[in-house]
Amino acid sequence: MATGHAGTLAIMVRQIAAESVNQTLLHDQAGNSIFMVGSTVPADGEAGMVKGACFLKVDPTGRVVEIYNNTGTVDACNFDLVSE
Numbered sequence: 001m002a003t004g005h006a007g008t009l010a011i012m013v014r015q016i017a018a019e020s021v022n023q024t025l026l027h028d029q030a031g032n033s034i035f036m037v038g039s040t041v042p043a044d045g046e047a048g049m050v051k052g053a054c055f056l057k058v059d060p061t062g063r064v065v066e067i068y069n070n071t072g073t074v075d076a077c078n079f080d081l082v083s084e
Contacts, residue, residue, distance in 0.1 A: 015062075022055075032074050041068055041079050049077045 022038025033049040036042075037056045042049060053070040072078030 041066075042077055044072070044078050045076045047075050047077070050074050053077070053079075055079055 022036055022040060022042070024033040024036050026035035027033050028050060031048070033053055035054050036049070037058060039058060039060075041055060041057055049070050049072075051070055051073055055068040055070070056064045057066040057068065059065050066081060067083045068079040069082050070077045071080050
């Protein structure tokens with residue numbers, strides 16, 4: 001069984017996946033997302049995610065199925081697939 005911060009993160013990811021929502025786990029001082037988890041990749045052009053932000057796409061069980069990186073700007077995101 002996972003313990004510590006890794007265990008807490010795993011529990012959070014499973015809860016997020018079960019709710020089928022996207023959630024920011026880390027943001028900058030301005031409130032822009034840096035690290036996100038969810039079931040739907042943010043649409044191109046959405047604002048509020050820093051360049052280089054990471055998005056983990058998860059399946060309903062909380063397993064990470066794809067990793068995306070924002071190559072756009074904080075004003076207009078563009079998440080590109082990094083890994084499956």
